[in-house]
Amino acid sequence: MKKFQLLNWVFIALMAFQFTSCEDEPLVGTFPQQENPSDGLPGAFTASINGVPFTANTISAVVFADGLFTIIGVNGSNNAITLSVPIVAEGNFILTDTPETDNFASYTDAQSAANPYTSASQTGGSGSMVVTSYDETELLISGSFVFEGTRQAADAQGSPIFDSSGDPIIQSVSITNGLFTSIPFTLDMDDGGDPGDGGGDGGDPTEPVEEFFANVDGVEHVDTSLTTTINMVGDEMIFKVEATTAAGALMRIDVPVDTGLGSFEMVSDISDGTKLIGIYNPNLGGENLSSNPGTITFTQFNLADGIMEATFSFTARDPLNQDPAIYQVTEGSFTVFFDPISLPPGVAFRAVVDGLEFLPDTTPVPPPGIADQITISSEEVNMVAVIKVAAIMMDGREMTLSFPKDIEVGMYVMGTEVVIGDEKVGAYKPAGTEMVFYSSPGTFTVQSYDLETGVMSATFSYNAVDPTGMDPTVRSVTEGEFNLTIPE
Structure with missing residues (x-):
């Protein structure tokens, strides 16, 4: 997830000082009040950690081109304090990290660097900072800060620790009397939103950033590893999106490559590896728990461009009913990228009408009688080019779909x-009648559309009704799809 890329990099920053992005945060709240913050020695970064003095002997501060300010102070024991706020200026800043904002503070104990204390509100973290001086000429910055850092307790192997009720144990640390005085900062011409390439140069700001977020029983699943792989299971091509925490907890979403845009129910029983399913394993020695129930909505699913974006939620249970543990996965979302995929052409045109297959035969040699056929025509409506796809069955049934040619x-x-001219309309004419039934309601989903070649893949479903009301029959058109080339 983007906001926690900074958290993940703090561990690296103890050696190399890497940074990432945050977003704007309103300058409201309760802020630290020092008697005189300027009393600190120039170049000093100090605080109290649960009342114990902290003095940094290594300090790095950066202001990125988009205004993001990040400062890290590391003491002689390699313990570190990190602060990050957007659009730096003199004034007050909230450090509390919430799902809506990316402002951030953390304390990293070198003895457990993979599990830092953070200002995340989900686990009770909070904080604030005052920038008392920001000198853009001399490149010096001063300020004060306080924050409450929290984390989920973990054992020596990094596995999370739970109490007798099965709830995660939350540890906290209080950072008070924080001061940084006349700290030199550098200017980075890249935006802070770029995670870089690990070389310390900020990387390519046009490089896409993958994101993953989810809460498990209200506590954020903070991933330190996010991978997307494409696997062949038999003849099926399956995406596996896997997000793993520092403690080894795994969340996985399996997605068949032909899923497409829209909202779907996750499989609620054991998957054979080819089903749309959510999986969670808290790394407590048990087996994977699977979605039962679960839903997922894909807002981007572009195989040609290699991007998939979705929101999801599910209840994780043992599909064999041997493990009584149940976890609620909520507020899930991800954006992942992959190498573009070219699938074999699908069926030219297909649907199911009232439970009966509607599949025109488009082989070169038509059957006797009225040949099945698919025609594509264009007409202008209010200066809008409207495409009309018409499919005619040998038994006399007809179906048409109309949509603007420049549809996205x-x-x-x-x-x-x-x-x-911009409407999307489906129509169905049963055999043996001139009565035409029109879509009301219905959905038309363009899965892919190459404007240069005209190749389009789409799905559709609708209830077909007589708009005049003379015939009350409702025709159900489901499982509709086509893979056609729209002419110029």
């Missing part, structure tokens, strides 16, 4: 008629 990848609500 996404999910759309279907209407009953084309009036302005």
